[in-house]
Amino acid sequence: MKIDPNDKQVSEHVRMSRRMFLGSSAALAGAAATGVGVGGSLLAPTALASTATGQVAPGELDEYYGFWSGGHSGEVRILGVPSMRELMRIPVFNTCSATGWGITNESKEVLGHTAFLNGDSHHPRMSFTDGKYDGKYVFINDKANTRVARIRCDIMKTDKITTVPNVQAIHGLRLQKVPFTKYVFANAEMIIPQPNDGRDMEDIGKYRTMFNAIDAETMEVAWQVIVDGNLDNCDADYSGKYAFSTCYNSEGGVYLTDMMRNERDHVVVFNIERIEAAVKAGKFIHLGDAKVPVLDGTKGSELTAYIPVPKNPHGMNTAPDGRYAVAAGKLSPTVTVLDLHKFDDLFNGKLSDPRGVVAAEVELGLGPLHTAFDGRGNAYTTLFIDSQIVKWDIDKAIKAYQGEKVDYILQKLDVQYQPGHNHTTMGETSEADGKYLVSLCKFSKDRFLPCGPLHAENDQLIDISGDEMKLLHDGPTFAEPHDCMIVHRSKMKPLKIWKRDDPFFASTKAMADKDGITLESDNKIIREGNKVRVYMTSVAPNFGLTEFKVKQGDEVTVTITNLDTIEDVTHGFCMVNHGVSMEISPQQTASVTFVADKPGVQWYYCNWFCHALHMEMSGRMLVEPA
Numbered sequence: 001m002k003i004d005p006n007d008k009q010v011s012e013h014v015r016m017s018r019r020m021f022l023g024s025s026a027a028l029a030g031a032a033a034t035g036v037g038v039g040g041s042l043l044a045p046t047a048l049a050s051t052a053t054g055q056v057a058p059g060e061l062d063e064y065y066g067f068w069s070g071g072h073s074g075e076v077r078i079l080g081v082p083s084m085r086e087l088m089r090i091p092v093f094n095t096c097s098a099t100g101w102g103i104t105n106e107s108k109e110v111l112g113h114t115a116f117l118n119g120d121s122h123h124p125r126m127s128f129t130d131g132k133y134d135g136k137y138v139f140i141n142d143k144a145n146t147r148v149a150r151i152r153c154d155i156m157k158t159d160k161i162t163t164v165p166n167v168q169a170i171h172g173l174r175l176q177k178v179p180f181t182k183y184v185f186a187n188a189e190m191i192i193p194q195p196n197d198g199r200d201m202e203d204i205g206k207y208r209t210m211f212n213a214i215d216a217e218t219m220e221v222a223w224q225v226i227v228d229g230n231l232d233n234c235d236a237d238y239s240g241k242y243a244f245s246t247c248y249n250s251e252g253g254v255y256l257t258d259m260m261r262n263e264r265d266h267v268v269v270f271n272i273e274r275i276e277a278a279v280k281a282g283k284f285i286h287l288g289d290a291k292v293p294v295l296d297g298t299k300g301s302e303l304t305a306y307i308p309v310p311k312n313p314h315g316m317n318t319a320p321d322g323r324y325a326v327a328a329g330k331l332s333p334t335v336t337v338l339d340l341h342k343f344d345d346l347f348n349g350k351l352s353d354p355r356g357v358v359a360a361e362v363e364l365g366l367g368p369l370h371t372a373f374d375g376r377g378n379a380y381t382t383l384f385i386d387s388q389i390v391k392w393d394i395d396k397a398i399k400a401y402q403g404e405k406v407d408y409i410l411q412k413l414d415v416q417y418q419p420g421h422n423h424t425t426m427g428e429t430s431e432a433d434g435k436y437l438v439s440l441c442k443f444s445k446d447r448f449l450p451c452g453p454l455h456a457e458n459d460q461l462i463d464i465s466g467d468e469m470k471l472l473h474d475g476p477t478f479a480e481p482h483d484c485m486i487v488h489r490s491k492m493k494p495l496k497i498w499k500r501d502d503p504f505f506a507s508t509k510a511m512a513d514k515d516g517i518t519l520e521s522d523n524k525i526i527r528e529g530n531k532v533r534v535y536m537t538s539v540a541p542n543f544g545l546t547e548f549k550v551k552q553g554d555e556v557t558v559t560i561t562n563l564d565t566i567e568d569v570t571h572g573f574c575m576v577n578h579g580v581s582m583e584i585s586p587q588q589t590a591s592v593t594f595v596a597d598k599p600g601v602q603w604y605y606c607n608w609f610c611h612a613l614h615m616e617m618s619g620r621m622l623v624e625p626a
Helices: 008-016 018-034 105-114 256-260 272-280 340-347 394-401 503-514
Strands: 064-069 076-081 085-090 125-129 132-142 147-152 157-163 168-175 183-190 207-215 221-227 230-236 242-248 264-271 294-296 304-310 316-318 324-328 334-339 358-363 368-373 378-383 388-393 409-414 419-424 436-441 457-463 470-477 484-488 524-528 531-539 547-551 555-562 571-575 580-584 589-595 600-605 618-624
Touching: 105 157, 105 503, 105 589, 125 168, 125 484, 132 168, 132 484, 147 168, 157 503, 168 242, 183 242, 207 230, 221 272, 230 316, 242 316, 242 324, 264 272, 264 340, 272 294, 304 334, 304 340, 304 358, 316 368, 324 368, 324 378, 334 340, 334 368, 334 394, 358 394, 378 419, 388 394, 388 419, 419 484, 436 484, 503 555, 503 589, 531 547, 555 571, 555 580, 571 589, 580 589
Parallel strands: 168 230, 221 294, 368 419, 531 555, 547 618
Antiparallel strands: 064 076, 064 484, 076 085, 125 132, 132 147, 147 157, 168 183, 183 207, 183 230, 207 221, 230 242, 242 264, 264 304, 316 324, 324 334, 334 358, 368 378, 378 388, 388 409, 419 436, 436 457, 457 470, 524 531, 555 589, 571 580, 571 600, 600 618
16 A cells, blocks of 8 residues: 555654654665665665565555454554554553553553553454444453453553452453444453352352443443353444343353353343433442442343353354344354344344344354454354354345255355454444454464464454455464454544643643643752652753752652654653663653662663664762661
8 A cells, every 4th residue: 555645644644754754864865876866766665575464565554553452461452454563562451661551650540559460451442433433442351350441542542441340350342333432341251249248159049240331431330230141242233222242151150061051041132221221210239339330130131131042152243234243152153143123122022032033043163253244244253163264144144044045155264273353354333344354363383483382373364355265464473362453544543742731641740730840841859858759851862850869768750751842752761770661752741750779879761762862861860878
């Protein structure tokens, strides 16, 4: 894909990028020295330089942003698609010494009391307006510590983290699509006694879990619904009225063999309007100290409906046309197609059997897990045991279920190996464009150089734009990335430099105001007993203060404002031997607090390469012995 000079985002990038400017200058100098004209091939991307993946050459921009969960690292990774180049990592539930996440005061404020917990991030999902990605937020869950986080897409930083009460292990996460993302829907997977305060631990019959709705703007838990069974994955419709979750362990067991006895488990449908009305009418309880409305959605409740489906179902995915949703059987070779247009009848008593909403139940292969869509009526389901992606026609599957002799399976493609999630470009929206599919494979075996007993996993890029799927790319990935979502770059409007009034550092600015400090100009030291607050600016290649004095045992807070305005000139602050490092990007203010526990000369330096004299960008903290 060539750079369009009329593309506003790209032209801004061309004007503002220091590195692009320097690269162009070097190219011009080289052209002059060699006699090659600027209009010749020197500056043009070559076919040789392009990747084998999606033919995105050096200097060209990807068509899509991909947001990958970082799995056990607790982060989110941004990949370019179709190049599959890793562009950036967003720390979320982890500590990152490159950015200072989990170290800086600003990040600790976001992390709150869970700052010491590393996470297990699973399902990144972007916010919607009218069924379309709006480029505002990406939400991600932490299964290990029952948290949900929000990432601002303008700065690609986590700005809110919520710990969900009364439950354990947030797994499935999806968003309300219409009219906008009012709620983040989060499934708690593990069943526990309610309340879980030490009573009823041996009474397994009293174990339950909950479906949770989080207000997308405040990030407060709006309500919780108790259900029967273990909730797995979820999705929402295109009317804003319903959300629905796969639910295994209808047996209510706590051991593996107990959870596999029944041939059918459930899809649980949640009636959002009825739940909101029940909350408004006060038909809820509180559990423990949490002041969150908790409602009864167990079997027989008017708030929910339980649709029997085979067996230990896993994936739950809504098609872009808004008519159908697909539940994958996992321990059955089948997927179940649900007709969302019949959900009103399900709740209005017009269906005597909840299975009346089933439009099809068709066999695809062994171990179906997740389904993605191309917007042309085709579905793509991962087969974990068969190590395949199966492409199938939804309408033909419905006809086959109704008795017609029609072949609904269009193609099976071998992938390497044991795929879990898969995602198509824009496939979870009404704007699915059917260009690429990514298969996130759990095993790689011999696909890459061996690096010890722990093996990389394998993300595979597949072209689905034609009649047949075509494998384009293998890409190793670390530590169970689990899931991803892919959005067209036209939806995204990331900032090039920080805005000085950004709420991300509002608390830091409030402290500066209290101290009478102007962050954009002052280089001062404020002493308050054994608390020392050091304010300084930075402009490559200098800190505003090259030394300051404290006493051993002082609590030191260093606040730095980067006054550079060129988008590439990020500075850092590292205090040697103190476990302190942080990023300060252009026009950003960042702060970090630590104890000066070592007497003598303690150097600090810029740890982001910013200038030809970067190595000289340093200073001394002089610590007087106690």
